[in-house]
Amino acid sequence: MKPGKRILVVDDEQAMRRLLRASLEPEGYQVLEAASAEAGIREAASQRPELVVLDLGLPDGGGEAVLKRIREWSQVPVLILTVQDADEDKVRLLDLGADDYLTKPFSVPELLARLRVLERHANAGAAEPLLRCGDLEIDLAAHQVKRLGQEIKLTSTEYDFLKVLARHAGKVVTQRQILKEVWGPNSVEHTHYLRIYAAQLRKKLEADPSNPKHILTEPGVGYRLRG
């Protein structure tokens, strides 16, 4: 028999964590707990659970940030729990990458059934969040970039730029898309930003910045990270 799937419960209320543990463990799940948004992100990144149950009502920054951060590198199924019942919230969260949404109070059997549905779906692409490109390691989960095992310090804009490329590693990302994702939809015309930050990234993580092996230019189209 396999060891049960690991499921991460992110909730600040101890009572809720206890209830979930009591409900999930008899079903064969191995329950991991996190009591804050920060801890949730950390656990998700380090433990790589097969499922996540996320309470929106977290005190420190809210669960929404957790979902966003997880979705930067992982496709793990996330079920949202919440007390409120606002429509716009549901829609926004689902579009942000949440896979299901339950309002408290919920029925435990329904929760279990919905988790089974998520498990059924989960067999899809389990992408390795640690990207290796030659001498380069990009860990989207840990927000860390290494070259030859040594950590490289990137500014936040540089990291965002690299992140966009890494998420579509091997594929061309259009200038428009990069600008939109890094600088926002209002800056899609400032294509010179791309040249400047491409140069800065190459200076930091290419062996020979004038002969880039990783960050490749596709003239007239965009940039591409060699995978």
Added chain:
Amino acid sequence: MKPGKRILVVDDEQAMRRLLRASLEPEGYQVLEAASAEAGIREAASQRPELVVLDLGLPDGGGEAVLKRIREWSQVPVLILTVQDADEDKVRLLDLGADDYLTKPFSVPELLARLRVLERHANAGAAEPLLRCGDLEIDLAAHQVKRLGQEIKLTSTEYDFLKVLARHAGKVVTQRQILKEVWGPNSVEHTHYLRIYAAQLRKKLEADPSNPKHILTEPGVGYRLRG
């Protein structure tokens, strides 16, 4: 523009079908309707929709049977609609293979968001569209062309030219159409562009550029990409 995803609505109430059609068509879905369980099964089998919205409150045998029958041969995402709110029902339906469950009255934006989630899951495992023409591979998503597995560098215009031919692989594309799609409607007279770029493409992706096997000339008409 692609034709929208086809979505099958199974519901005996005409008012509900009308509401769903009115909500879904503006989103780009192509709506198929069935007013009974029997019709639902028949439509699902013959039309193979990409999504199914199924009302449980059907008179003839109930929607449960529809779900069971569909699951015998298809993994199409099914979203259940129902008036009742009994826990055991939800659990049973979800375990029977339903992918989501909404109770009436429901909010249309939430329905749409949940349908988007189901679409996301359905597309997760699907490989990207790869156009194959003999030893040639054209990956439209990655903006990349390979020959015998080896990447070929194309300029933006060369790529556009090839893309037009590839979209109608095997068929003749007229000079007019190529010029219009690559250089815009104002350049339909510059037929010499075609000769230049056809030559460049042949130089890059034919084994013997003077004996083209892929990019064939149809004298007086246009060009054709052999499949």
Added chain:
DNA sequence: GCTTTTTTTTACGTTTTCTTTACGCGCCTT
């Protein structure tokens, strides 16, 4: 409040790509 870091602005040299121009070949018509 000042220093340090990061982002944005500005400017210019270089490379790549696109367009223009020119010429050779084969074929059909006259």
Added chain:
DNA sequence: AAGGCGCGTAAAGAAAACGTAAAAAAAAGC
């Protein structure tokens, strides 16, 4: 057989896109 026509090839000039450096402005850290 000469000349027009459509196609293929080559190479030059024009234009666009890219890379780099450095200063000004803004933000972050102490």
